[in-house]
Amino acid sequence: MLAAADTRTPPDPSILYMRPPGASDPLIPSTTGQLVVPGSPAGPRRMALGINDLGAQLRLHLNPDWAAEVRYLRGTASSDVGTIDANVFGVRGYRFFSEHHHFQLYAGLEAAYVSTSIRSYNNSNPPTSVANVSGFGDTSGYATGGFGGVEYRLGRRVAIDLDIGPYMIGLQEKVTSVSDASLDFVLDTAINVYLF
Amino acid sequence: MSIFSNRTAIFAAALWALVQAPALAFHVGLGNAAAAQGAKVVDKANSEYMDVGGSAFPALPSCGSNMALFNSAPVTDPTFLSYMPLGHVFPPGHTFPADHSYFNFNASSTQLLGINLYAPGDGWITQVTSYYDNVNSAPAFYTLTFSPCAEVQLINLSVNTLAPALLQPAGPSSTSCSSNTGNNPGVVWSCVTNMEHPVTGGQLLGTGGLVDFGPIIDTRFQISGFIDPARHVLDRGFCPIDYFIPSLKAAYTATLGGNNGSTLIIRTIQPVCGTIMQDLPGTVQGDWFFPGAPYPPDNPHLALIHHNVDPSTGTFSVGSSIPGFAGSHDFDPKTTADGTRIDYDFSLVNDNQIYCYDTLLIDFSNGAGGPDPQYAGNIVLLQMTDPSLDTLKIELQNPGTPCPSPASWAFTSNAVTFQR
Numbered sequence: 001m002l003a004a005a006d007t008r009t010p011p012d013p014s015i016l017y018m019r020p021p022g023a024s025d026p027l028i029p030s031t032t033g034q035l036v037v038p039g040s041p042a043g044p045r046r047m048a049l050g051i052n053d054l055g056a057q058l059r060l061h062l063n064p065d066w067a068a069e070v071r072y073l074r075g076t077a078s079s080d081v082g083t084i085d086a087n088v089f090g091v092r093g094y095r096f097f098s099e100h101h102h103f104q105l106y107a108g109l110e111a112a113y114v115s116t117s118i119r120s121y122n123n124s125n126p127p128t129s130v131a132n133v134s135g136f137g138d139t140s141g142y143a144t145g146g147f148g149g150v151e152y153r154l155g156r157r158v159a160i161d162l163d164i165g166p167y168m169i170g171l172q173e174k175v176t177s178v179s180d181a182s183l184d185f186v187l188d189t190a191i192n193v194y195l196f
Numbered sequence: 197m198s199i200f201s202n203r204t205a206i207f208a209a210a211l212w213a214l215v216q217a218p219a220l221a222f223h224v225g226l227g228n229a230a231a232a233q234g235a236k237v238v239d240k241a242n243s244e245y246m247d248v249g250g251s252a253f254p255a256l257p258s259c260g261s262n263m264a265l266f267n268s269a270p271v272t273d274p275t276f277l278s279y280m281p282l283g284h285v286f287p288p289g290h291t292f293p294a295d296h297s298y299f300n301f302n303a304s305s306t307q308l309l310g311i312n313l314y315a316p317g318d319g320w321i322t323q324v325t326s327y328y329d330n331v332n333s334a335p336a337f338y339t340l341t342f343s344p345c346a347e348v349q350l351i352n353l354s355v356n357t358l359a360p361a362l363l364q365p366a367g368p369s370s371t372s373c374s375s376n377t378g379n380n381p382g383v384v385w386s387c388v389t390n391m392e393h394p395v396t397g398g399q400l401l402g403t404g405g406l407v408d409f410g411p412i413i414d415t416r417f418q419i420s421g422f423i424d425p426a427r428h429v430l431d432r433g434f435c436p437i438d439y440f441i442p443s444l445k446a447a448y449t450a451t452l453g454g455n456n457g458s459t460l461i462i463r464t465i466q467p468v469c470g471t472i473m474q475d476l477p478g479t480v481q482g483d484w485f486f487p488g489a490p491y492p493p494d495n496p497h498l499a500l501i502h503h504n505v506d507p508s509t510g511t512f513s514v515g516s517s518i519p520g521f522a523g524s525h526d527f528d529p530k531t532t533a534d535g536t537r538i539d540y541d542f543s544l545v546n547d548n549q550i551y552c553y554d555t556l557l558i559d560f561s562n563g564a565g566g567p568d569p570q571y572a573g574n575i576v577l578l579q580m581t582d583p584s585l586d587t588l589k590i591e592l593q594n595p596g597t598p599c600p601s602p603a604s605w606a607f608t609s610n611a612v613t614f615q616r
Contacts, residue, residue: 053225075227079235081242086231107205112226116234126415127431128346130245131238133252139234143226167226169233175252178241184221184229 043156043194050161050192055088057190067094081131082121088143089113102153106163112143114171133175141171141179147188161190246346249323249390251370256320256392259345259416266316266344266440268397270353271406273311275303278451279409281463281470282435283504285513285524289379291494292483292513293472293501295433296352296410302458309404313355315395316440319344322392323351324362327378328385336383337405342395349413350436355402362401365393379493410436423475423482423586423616427491435469454505465507474501475616480551480580481542484588484614486517498590498614500542500578510542512556512576518612521576521592525568526557538599550579550607552599575599577607586616 048059050071057071069092077084090112097105118137125131149163170181223229246255259265277300283293301308315321322343326335340353340362369391377383395401411432418430437448452469453462463470475482486496499513503526510529514521529541537551545551553576558568573596579589591611599605 054227073225073227073230075223075225075229075231077228077231077235079238079242081238084231084235084238086227086234088227088230090226110226112230114230114233116231116238118238126347127413128246128248128349128415130242130247130252130255132247133250136241136252137238139237141233143230167229169230171230171233171237173237173241176241176245178237178244180233180237180240182221182233182236184223184233186226186229187222187224188226189224 043153044196045194046196048159048192048194050190052190053188057092057192059092059094059192061096065096067096068092069094076119079118080122081125081129081137082118084116084137085119086114086116090143092147096151099153104151104153105148106151106161107146107148109146110144110167113140114143114169115140116171130176136173136175138174139171140174141169141181143167143169145186147186149188151192157194159192159194161188161192163188248392249341249388250372251390253322253368253390253392256343256346259347259414261416262345263439264441264445265319265348266397266436266444267318268314268316269444270314270316270409271299271311272314273301273303275301275307275311277302277455277458277460278453278462279437279448280454281452281468281504282410282433282472283470283474283501285499285501285504285511287513287523288495288515289493290513291497291515292499293470293474293504295429295472296408296412297436297469299406299409300453300455300460301406302455308406309356311406312403313353313401313406315342315397315399315401316350317342317344317397318395320392320394321362321365321401322349322390324358324365324389324391325378326358326387326389327380327383328387329382331385335387338402339378340401342401344439347415348439350409350439351411351413352408353401354405354407356404358402359400361395361399362393365389365391367392369393412436412439419473421473421475423477427483427485428473433472435467437469461505463505463507470504474499476543478546478585479543480545480578480585480588482616484616486515487613487615489517498588502542509557512553517614518590518592519610520594525571527553527555528557537602545578545580546585548580548583548585550577550602550605552577552602552605554598573597577605577611579607581613588614590614 046061050057053073055073057069059067059069061067071090073088075086090110092108092110094106094108116139130136145165145167147163147165151159151161153159164187166183167186168183172179223232244255245252280298280300320343321340323341325339327337329336337354337356338358342350369389371387371389373387376386412434413432414434415431422428437445453460480500484498489496495515496517497515501511503509503511510527512525530539531541533544539553540551556568556571558566574592574594577591581587581589589607589611591607
């Protein structure tokens with residue numbers, strides 16, 4: 001059943017202000033405007049260009065709490081047949097939390113395309129080693145994982161990031177189709193310059 | 197979510213990560229983590245696959261330390277006499293001591309066409325190469341590679357006709373054809389088929405055209421002693437007889453040698469299976485390389501060695517670089533230095549003086565041949581010209597007499613220089 005329209009006189013606005021029990025005067029904010037965290041230098045927060053572990057990244061803040069990032073990384077490792085080079089093309093999503101004293105915690109997820117190849121071969125590979133087959137050693141696959149870390153603001157535009165997280169990396173060798181996936185912990189660092 | 201609970205969650209996650217990290221791989225940078233995973237995959241593939249003629253095939257089981265890998269006679273024909281010791285020379289193609297043995301038969305050319313070749317052991321045929329005299333006709337002959345296990349290959353087994361089972365090998369195979377003749381006269385085309393066709397000892401592989409037994413490639417070992425090891429393939433050229441089971445090894449070892457018809461000429465000097473490495477540091481004995489020429493092939497080079505059937509005989513194995521002097525030429529060397537510097541065994545030539553050789557003999561692969569009339573009145577002068585004994589000057593001269601007095605020994609512009 002619908003209630004009848006309320007035709008009574010509106011209450012006095014002053015009684016809507018919160019006040020401590022027993023106080024007679026309403027609580028009125030003494031200042032107005034943007035909330036400023038003490039000790040945090042104001043600066044651009046919209047887009048950042050960064051240098052990470054042997055690569056680069058571009059971050060776009062969708063709002064103060066959420067950001068997306070594309071990044072490229074390189075890496076090197078030793079195998080029985082030679083030195084392996086890796087190229088990683090990744091996309092990250094960030095959730096940033098409140099900033100305190102230049103520090104801002106964040107967490108996120110990443111998905112990346114990975115390719116590796118043999119940069120140089122060991123001289124000790126026997127003649128029957130599959131490493132002698134043309135094209136052997138090229139792999140491709142994915143890396144996906146989560147991370148948590150902290151960004152430290154060095155100044156208005158410059159910040160450093162440090163995060164760690166578990167990543168599942170799966171690759172397949174192209175000549176033999178041999179594949180393997182494993183869970184690794186990865187520590188990532190970066191220096192970001194906020195452009196605007 | 198409050199900042200407190202956010203921080204707690206992240207710290208909890210970080211703590212979990214730190215607890216878990218020791219049990220997992222840890223990397224600085226996703227790029228390095230990806231490279232490490234790539235290395236892991238490559239190593240896994242390298243352990244599970246092998247190179248078979250340029251194609252990747254599942255790896256064969258390891259040989260371990262097993263040497264008794266051949267359990268069956270590759271030839272049972274009654275005309276078979278023996279295996280040839282390693283180190284046979286036949287310049288210019290085999291100027292250096294050959295890295296394989298041969299089948300010795302006492303058979304007519306017609307009989308040779310009907311001799312069967314059988315698998316010497318359990319294993320796999322990993323490659324068949326078909327050689328064509330005419331692209332539009334059937335192959336003239338085939339060569340096969342047999343592997344009893346991953347590290348050992350018996351290559352270059354030749355037959356005129358291939359066993360039917362090998363024409364359609366089991367499992368995957370890949371074939372590539374080209375104009376590569378393999379240095380076989382008359383051949384214009386060849387097709388290489390890589391495979392892993394399982395065979396058992398004694399299984400028929402083909403018929404007719406049996407020549408070489410080996411080479412053996414065994415990646416478990418390295419041939420030592422070469423003055424410049426970098427010039428040689430060190431895991432190739434082992435004695436194939438050493439890979440038979442004891443009973444067959446003993447039987448074949450007793451017959452190692454050459455033959456003259458039905459007459460077997462047994463090698464009695466150790467190692468009776470011969471050797472491809474005859475370099476003797478500080479002397480002129482061994483392999484000499486024509487400067488700037490590639491190796492392989494053997495063609496431009498020179499070997500000053502001992503005969504593979506009768507090592508008491510010296511052999512000049514001369515490729516194509518010395519004017520007027522080519523082929524294999526034997527001589528009876530002096531085994532003690534008598535001060536003449538004439539016909540010294542190569543192991544006695546150990547300084548920078550000139551040495552002279554005369555009375556070249558007919559190569560007696562199949563028995564003593566006596567003086568070579570083609571080289572009557574010819575002499576060979578040789579001298580290692582540098583203090584390190586790494587440079588050799590050699591020349592064939594024709595004074596019409598045996599080696600004259602040393603005072604008259606002198607090189608002309610026909611002399612050729614070789615290097616270690």
